[in-house]
Amino acid sequence: MELSQSNRAVIIGAGPRGTSVLERLLAHTAAAGRLVRLHIDVVDPYPAGPGHVWQPGQSRLFLMNTQSFYPTLIPEDPALPAPVAGTTFDQWRLRQQQNPLPALTDDERAEIAVLGSRDFPSRALYGRYLRSTLEEVLAKAPDGVTIEFHETSALWVRPAADGMFDVGLAAGETIRANSAVLALGHIPSRLNPEQRDLQDSAARLGLQYFPPAAPADVDWSRVPAGEPVLVRGMGLNFFDTMGQLTEGRGGKFVSTGNRLEYEPSGQEPLIIAASRRGTPYRAKAALDGYYAPSVRLRYLTEAAIGRLAKAGIRPSFDHDLWPLLHRDALWAYYSTLVRSQPGAVPDAPAFLAALEEALQPHAHSAVKWEDGVESVLAVHVGPRHRLDLLGLAAPLAGRSFASRAEHDAAVVEFLLDDARRSALGEDDPVKMAIGALHHGRAVLKTAVADGGITDESWVAGLRGWFESFVEGLASGPPALRSEQLAALARAGVVSFVGPDPKFGVDRKSASFTASSPWVSGPPATARTMVEALAPGNRVSANDSPLLEQLLADGLVRSKLMMTAEGAPVQSTGLDVEPHPYRPVGANGSVTGGLFVLGLQLSSAQWGTAIAAEALQPGGPAYRSGQRTLRDADEIAAAIPVQGVTHQGSMAHPGVSRAGRPGGA
Numbered sequence: 282m283e284l285s286q287s288n289r290a291v292i293i294g295a296g297p298r299g300t301s302v303l304e305r306l307l308a309h310t311a312a313a314g315r316l317v318r319l320h321i322d323v324v325d326p327y328p329a330g331p332g333h334v335w336q337p338g339q340s341r342l343f344l345m346n347t348q349s350f351y352p353t354l355i356p357e358d359p360a361l362p363a364p365v366a367g368t369t370f371d372q373w374r375l376r377q378q379q380n381p382l383p384a385l386t387d388d389e390r391a392e393i394a395v396l397g398s399r400d401f402p403s404r405a406l407y408g409r410y411l412r413s414t415l416e417e418v419l420a421k422a423p424d425g426v427t428i429e430f431h432e433t434s435a436l437w438v439r440p441a442a443d444g445m446f447d448v449g450l451a452a453g454e455t456i457r458a459n460s461a462v463l464a465l466g467h468i469p470s471r472l473n474p475e476q477r478d479l480q481d482s483a484a485r486l487g488l489q490y491f492p493p494a495a496p497a498d499v500d501w502s503r504v505p506a507g508e509p510v511l512v513r514g515m516g517l518n519f520f521d522t523m524g525q526l527t528e529g530r531g532g533k534f535v536s537t538g539n540r541l542e543y544e545p546s547g548q549e550p551l552i553i554a555a556s557r558r559g560t561p562y563r564a565k566a567a568l569d570g571y572y573a574p575s576v577r578l579r580y581l582t583e584a585a586i587g588r589l590a591k592a593g594i595r596p597s598f599d600h601d602l603w604p605l606l607h608r609d610a611l612w613a614y615y616s617t618l619v620r621s622q623p624g625a626v627p628d629a630p631a632f633l634a635a636l637e638e639a640l641q642p643h644a645h646s647a648v649k650w651e652d653g654v655e656s657v658l659a660v661h662v663g664p665r666h667r668l669d670l671l672g673l674a675a676p677l678a679g680r681s682f683a684s685r686a687e688h689d690a691a692v693v694e695f696l697l698d699d700a701r702r703s704a705l706g707e708d709d710p711v712k713m714a715i716g717a718l719h720h721g722r723a724v725l726k727t728a729v730a731d732g733g734i735t736d737e738s739w740v741a742g743l744r745g746w747f748e749s750f751v752e753g754l755a756s757g758p759p760a761l762r763s764e765q766l767a768a769l770a771r772a773g774v775v776s777f778v779g780p781d782p783k784f785g786v787d788r789k790s791a792s793f794t795a796s797s798p799w800v801s802g803p804p805a806t807a808r809t810m811v812e813a814l815a816p817g818n819r820v821s822a823n824d825s826p827l828l829e830q831l832l833a834d835g836l837v838r839s840k841l842m843m844t845a846e847g848a849p850v851q852s853t854g855l856d857v858e859p860h861p862y863r864p865v866g867a868n869g870s871v872t873g874g875l876f877v878l879g880l881q882l883s884s885a886q887w888g889t890a891i892a893a894e895a896l897q898p899g900g901p902a903y904r905s906g907q908r909t910l911r912d913a914d915e916i917a918a919a920i921p922v923q924g925v926t927h928q929g930s931m932a933h934p935g936v937s938r939a940g941r942p943g944g945a
Contacts, residue, residue, distance in 0.1 A: 288317075288318050288319050288320065288459070288921070288922055288923040289319070289320045289321075289322065289456070289457070289458035289459060289460075290306065290319065290320075290321050290322070290458055290459070290460040290461070290462070290920050291321075291322045291323075291324060291435075291446070291448045291456055291458045291460070291461045291462070292321065292322070292323045292324070292462045292464060293324045293325070293435045293438070293448070293461065293462065293463055293464060293465065293827070294324075294325055294332065294462075294463070294464035294465045294466050294879070295323050295324070295325030295327065295328070295329035295330065295332050295430070295464075296325070296327075296330075296331065296332020296333060296334060296335065296411075296464070296466045297332065297335070297354060297411060297892065297893075298464040298466060298878045298879035298909065298913065299323060299325065299329075299332070299462065299464035299466075299878075300329065300330055300332075300354060300411065300414075300415055301354060301464075301878075301893075301909065301910055301913035302462050302464060302878060302913045302916055302917060303321060303323060303415075303418070303428070304354065304355070304364065304365070304367065304414075304415075304418050304913075305356075305361075305362075305910075305913045305914045305916070305917035305918075306319070306321060306426075306917045306920060307365050307418060307421070307422055307423060307426060308361070308362040308363065308364055308365055308914075308917070309362050309914075309917045309918060309922075310423045310425070310426055310922055311362070311363075311365050311421075311423040312362035312363065313922070316424055316425050317423070317425050317426070317922040317923060318425045318426075318922070318923050319425065319426045319427075319922045319923070320426075320427045320428075320429070321426065321427070321428045321429070322428075322429050322431060322448075322456050322458065323428065323429070323430045323431065324431045324433065324434070324435045324448070324450060324456075325430075325431075325432065325434075326432055326433055326434050326451075327432070328412070328432065329412075329415055329430050330408070330411040330412035330413075330414065330415035330416075331407075331408035331409075331411045331412055332411075332466055333466060333467060333495065334404070334466065334467060334495060334497075335404055335405075335407055335408035335411055336405070336408050336497065337389070337405050337406070337408040337409045337412060338405065339404060339405050339408070339497035340403075340405070340497065340524075340525065340529065341388060341392060341403040341405050341406075342403075342521070342524040342525060342528055342529055343403060343404045343405070343496055343497060343521050343524070344401045344402070344403055344404065344520075344758070344759070345401055345402050345403070345404055345407055346401070346517055346756065346758065347401070347571070347891075347892065348398065348399050348400060348401055348402075348571070349370060349371045349374055349396060349397065349398050349399070349400055349401075349402055350371045350398045350399065350570070350571070350895065350897065351370075351371075351571050351892070351894055351895060352369070352370045352407065352892040352893065352894070352895065353368075353369040353370060353892070353893050353894070353895040353907075353910075354367060354370075354410075354411060354414050354893070355367040355368060355369065355414065355910075356893070356907055356910040356911070356914065357369075357895065357896045357907065358907060358910070358911065361910075361911070361914050362914070364418075365418055365421040365422070365423070366414075366417040366418045366420065366421040367414040367417050367418055368414075369895040370402070370407065370410050370895070371398055371895065373410050373413065373414070374393060374396060374398075374402075374410075377390075377393045378393055378394065381393065382413060385409070388405075389405075389406060389409055392406055393406070399569065401759050404497075431450055431452065431454070433450050433451045433452040434450070434451040434826070434827070435448055435449065435450055435451075435827050436449045436450065436451055436826050436827060436830070437449040437826075437827060437830040437831075438461055438463075438827065438830070438831060438836070438875070439834065439836075440836070440872070441457055444459065444873065444874060445457055445458065445459050445874075446458055446459070446460075446461045446874065446875065448461060459874055459921065460874045460875075460876070460919075460920045460921070461874065461875050461876070462876045462877075462878060462916055463831075463864070463875070463876065463877045463878070463881065464878045464879050465825065465827070465828065465879065465880070465881055466879055466880060467495065467815065467816065467818070467880065468816070468818075468823050468824070468825040468828060468880075469816060469823070469824035469825055470493070470816035470817040470818070470819065470822050470823060470824055471822045471823070471824050472492055472493075473817075473822075475784075476492060476493075476812065478786075479784070479786065479793070479810065480492060482786040482788070483786075483793075483810070486786070486788060486791040487791065487808075488786075488791065488792070488793060488808050488809065488810070489503060489504075489808065489809040489810070490793075490809075490810050491503075491504075491809075491810065491811040491812060492812055493812045493814040493815060493816045493817065494812075494815075494816065495815065495816075496518055496521035496522065496525070499525075499811075501525040501526065501529060504526060504550050504809055504811070505550060505809065506530070506547070506548040506549060506550055507547075507549075507550065507551075508550055508551065508807070508808065508809065509550065509551045509553055509805065509806065509807035509808075509809075510526070510550040510551065510552055510553065510807050510809040510810070510811060511553050511555065511778075511784070511793050511795050511805065511807040511809070511810040511811070512552055512553065512554045512555070512810075512811045512813050513555055513556070513782075513784065513795075513810070513811070513812050513813060513814070514555075514556055514812065514813035514814045515554055515555075515556035515558070515560065515561035515562065515813070516556075516561070516562055516752070516753075516756075516813070516814070517562065517756070517757075517758060518813040518814055518815060519554065519556075519561060519813040520561070520758045520762045520766075521813075522552075522811055522813045523552065523762075523765070523766065523769070523775070526549055526550055526552060527543070527545075527549055527552075527765075527769060527774060530546050530548035530549050531546030531548055532544060532545050532546045532548075532549060532774075533546075534765055534768060540768075541764045541765060541767070541768045542768055542771070542772070543765070543768040543769050543771070543772040543774060545772060545774060549774050550809070551773075551774065551775075551776070552769070552774060552775045552776070553775075553776050553777070553778060553795065553805045553807060554775060554776070554777050554778065555777065555778035555779070555782040555784075555795050555797075555805075556780075556782070557780065557781060557782070558674065558675050558676075558677070558753065558780060559677045559688070559692070559777065559778075559779050559780030559781075559782075559797065559799070560676055560677060560692055560695050560696075560777075561696075561757070561758075561763070561766065562752070562753050562754075562756060562757035562758065563673070563699050563715065563753065563754050563755075563757045564699055564700055564703045564757045564758055564759065564760040564762065564763040565703060565757055565758070565759060565760065566702070566703045566705075566706050566707070566709065566712040566713075566715070566716065566760075567703055567704055567705075567706040567760065568706055568707065568716075570897050570899075570900045571894065571897060571900065572716065572719060572720055572723075572897075572900055572901055573613075573706075573707055573712075573713055573716035573719070573720075574707070574899070574900070575617070575707045575713065575716075576609075576613045576713055576716045576717050576720055577720075577901075578609050578717065578720050578721065578724065579608070579609060579612060579640075580605040580606070580608040580609050580612075580640070581602065581605035581606040581608075581609055581721050581724050581725070582724065583724055583727060583903075583904065585605060586724065586727065586728045586731075586732070589601060589732070590731075590732050595732065595733060595734065595735055596728065596732070596734050596735070596738075597734065597735045597737070597738040597742070598734050598735075598738035598739065598742035598743045598747065599738055599741070599742040600738070602725060602728060602734070603742065603747065604650070606717070606718065606721040606724075606725070607670070608640045608650070609717040609720070609721060610668075610670055610714045610715075610717040610718055610721075611636075611640065611654065611668065611670070611714070612636070612637075612640060612717070613710075613713045613714050613716060613717035614668045614670075614710045614711070614713060614714035614717075615632075615633070615636055615662070615668070615710070616633065617707070617708070617709070617710040617713040617714075618662075618666060618710040619632065619633060620708075621705075621708040621709070621710065622666075622710075625662075625666050626661055626662055626666070627661070628661065631661070632657070632661035632662070635657045635660075635661070636654065636657050636658075636661075638653075639653035639654045639656070639657045640654065668710070668711075668714060670714060671750070673711065673714070673715070673754055674749075674750050674753045674754055675780070676695050677691060677692075677695070677779075677780055677799070678780070680799065681799050681800075681801075682779065682799060682800045682801065683801050684800070684801060684802050685776060685777070685778075685779070685800055685802055685805070687800075688777055688779050688797075688799075688800045689770055689776050689777055692770065692777050693767045693770050693771065696763045696764070696766055696767040696770075697763075697764070697767050699760075699763055700760045700763040700764045700767070703760035703763070704760060715754045715755050716755075718751050718754060718755050719751075719755040720901070722751060722755065722888065723901075723903035723905045723906065724903065724905075725743075725887060726886065726887050726888050726903075726905035726908065727903065727904050727905045727908075729743070729885075729886060729887040730885065730886045730887070730905070730908060733885075736842035736843045736844070737842075737843060737844055737845040739842055739852070740842050740844050740850060740852075741844065741845060743887065744852075744853075748887075776805075778795045778796065778797050778800070778805055779796075779797025779798075779799050779800035780797055780799050781797060781798055781799065782795050782796065782797050783795065783796055783797075783798075784810075785804075787806065790806065791808070792806040792807060792808055793806065793807050793808070793809075793810045794806050818853055818854075818880050818883060818890070819851075819853045820832070820839045820851075820853065820854055820855055820881060821839050821851045821853075828881075831864075835866050835867030835868060836864065836866055836867075836872060836875070837855050837856070837864040837865070837866065837867075837877075838855070838856050838864075838865060838866060838867045839851045839852065839854070839855065839856065839884075840852040840854055840855060840856040840857075840884035840885070841856070842884070852883070852884040853883045853884060854880070854881050854882055854883035854884035854885065854889075855877055855881045855882070855884065856884065857877055857882060857884070857885050858871045859885065860915050861876055861912065861915035861916045861918075861919050862876060862877045862878065862882055862885065862912065862916075863875060863876055863877070864877055876916045876919070878909070878912055878913060878916060879909070882912075886908070888905075889909075892909075893906065893907045893908075893909050893910045894906035894907060
């Protein structure tokens with residue numbers, strides 16, 4: 282049977298999301314119970330499996346933000362067609378320890394040899410897992426399926442005759458297919474006006490400005506040793522920057538008793554770090570699982586979300602959802618306080634009973650639940666043990682500092698206290714309050730994706746304040762990074778600007794400047810500035826030729842949301858229609874055969890960047906954990922495949938000549 286365009290699918294993007302679609306397509310064809318004929322084209326300038334972000338050749342100092350037990354490329358949902366091959370990352374890790382692949386490098390073998398289930402792998406090793414899993418899946422491709430990998434960019438996608446699509450490649454080829462999947466992942470983004478001004482000033486004055494970028498894409502050797510460098514942002518990209526400019530320059534961290542010290546190599550710059558809070562993200566607690574086992578949500582549950590849906594209520598984040606999660610965080614904190622610090626609350630049983638009663642929703646009570654809780658706390662808990670939940674994200678708020686040195690000392694104190702709390706794990710009340718927020722994120726993801734929330738609460742609540750708040754608390758690095766940063770500050774390698782920093786350019790001295798209104802003294806100055814931020818995930822600010830063409834041709838559009846004042850604002854992602862997710866065009870029509878997966882769903886889903894979660898024995902099985910894999914499965918189920926009736930004329934199946942995943 283000749284290959285025809287009517288049984289050809291194109292996947293644009295070969296990172297984890299695109300690879301998931303490929304894996305699901307093979308699983309569906311294998312489960313079909315009949316021979317099928319399908320050709321799959323996978324388009325990405327980066328090697329398939331790892332894609333852009335997870336390349337195995339990057340620095341091993343770049344760590345994942347989740348432990349070995351967490352990520353998976355392979356679904357574990359028994360309701361889905363069984364995978365043709367592959368395992369979770371942790372199962373793959375164990376297998377490599379027992380019987381390593383011959384293709385593993387010495388660095389990979391060394392990391393795997395000491396990597397435990399609770400350790401944080403390098404992003405490079407996760408990339409090796411993705412590549413290895415793809416190779417396993419391809420080796421088990423069902424008869425009748427061929428796959429071709431195009432290591433180039435897709436420049437345009439346009440409708441063709443009979444419901445088909447033409448996909449134009451940078452290499453000059455045009456592919457015609459009946460289905461196209463946009464799994465674009467992280468795309469280039471245009472700089473905002475302030476960033477453009479800084480970049481232009483740097484060009485005029487001979488300064489160095491590093492715009493937002495994936496850390497592995499940055500040439501860190503350009504940052505001069507022994508000179509100040511301003512680093513804006515103290516989220517996860519900051520710790521990547523810190524590692525490259527310290528350990529990556531030959532410095533060493535040495536444990537001296539209960540304290541970590543840093544031994545400089547002399548090749549480090551002086552890192553001057555700044556962020557809105559004035560402090561980095563809080564570190565993760567030491568736990569045996571992704572979620573704190575001692576924390577169980579009582580109020581923001583999937584059952585509660587279901588009751589809202591059954592009542593026909595499209596919830597508001599601030600009005601309907603946050604009050605439930607706020608209750609859960611309070612209960613997690615105070616119940617942990619009673620358990621872990623006997624004597625902190627004199628009459629613990631009476632306190633917990635009164636708190637539980639105050640936290641219950643009383644529809645007909647004239648007393649706000651917050652006031653009821655406050656009354657209980659006033660009787661039972663002293664000021665030293667009270668929780669200021671929102672204040673956790675701004676530990677230096679309300680404080681002024683006479684000098685940068687005084688502020689540096691306060692940041693070091695915060696870092697060490699936070700690392701100490703992380704080490705206590707489930708016995709620290711603050712970390713368990715954060716643990717409740719972390720549990721709550723999983724439920725919120727389901728609420729947002731399944732039923733949606735009101736536009737105004739998405740804009741003002743979920744994205745307006747909660748997202749940055751919870752990320753600063755629950756998306757932080759391993760506690761070791763906090764200890765390392767404290768050691769670097771004590772060694773004089775890192776200093777801090779202070780909260781609410783203002784950046785500028787002093788043209789007279791030809792330098793970047795940064796200052797905080799809360800820290801006295803002259804502004805920090807440097808001839809090099811690094812934006813420790815990922816490129817913005819905003820469709821409207823994209824710098825992708827493909828996405829620009831799709832928008833210009835009206836095949837896709839940004840999602841518009843209405844604020845409380847009735848003003849339309851562009852959200853970050855594409856306007857899509859579920860399920861599976863198909864883009865809505867400029868005229869409101871939905872084009873069949875075109876699908877969206879991943880980051881560009883950020884207006885229909887929340888938290889699209891994180892990997893799929895492997896099932897944890899004994900842990901909560903939140904539906905949001907493997908949503909990306911179910912999304913990929915829905916796409917695969919919607920892509921038509923053609924049955925084969927004359928097997929004798931069928932070409933040999935498998936990966937085509939151009940299909941060398943990983944370029945190896």
